[in-house]
Amino acid sequence: MTLIDLARVGPGSHVTLHYRLARPDGEDIVSTFDERPATLLLGAGQLAPTLEEMMIGMKAGDHSVFRLTPEQGFGPRNPELIQRVKLSTLRENSMVGEDFSPGDLVEFNAPGGGRYAGVLKEVGETSALFDFNHPLAGQELVFEVQIIGII
Structure with a gap:
């Protein structure tokens, strides 16, 4: 050996x-x-x-x-990570000029630097609903x- x-x-x-x-x-x-x-x-x-x-x-x-x-x-999935984001905030902190559809993974600039991502669930008149859980959570x-x- x-x-x-x-x-x-x-x-x-x-x-x-x-x-x-x-x-x-x-x-x-x-x-x-x-x-x-x-x-x-x-x-x-x-x-x-x-x-x-x-x-x-x-x-x-x-x-x-x-x-x-x-x-x-x-x-585990965390229900607190399903959040609404104002459309104005979405435009300010994500890729400028992109059109998003439910199911898309959208990256954001985080306050204070860094990036985070969420899956778009729905888009309303003034806000969008995102799931910030990991997709495999x-x-x-x-x-x-x-x-x-x-x-």
Whole structure:
């Protein structure tokens, strides 16, 4: 047995892997299984911390499938994140001159800098209704991972 055989995924590991995030019905959200594998540095924010934690202790050749609750994924849906935005505010803080339709993901300039995004639900005469929850919030997910190599 060599040191490479003993290598396991840990904090700070460079990991070459295939991964897939999918809905419970099997619909892929993202997958590298039909492409080149990804190489990630654990702890660098390239993958959600919960997903990184699930890989801790795995070794090259391991292949696992994890079911994630909404809390383990993108959190539960928060009804307080469904908010009305004045159309004047929308025009001032989003892309100028764009026409938006329900279902569109709209990015805003945040007060004090930065950006945030919400899904447009409806447009009224003076305001628009947005859902600022992550689009995958409240959903169960499936995380599949195959470890190819660990550096």
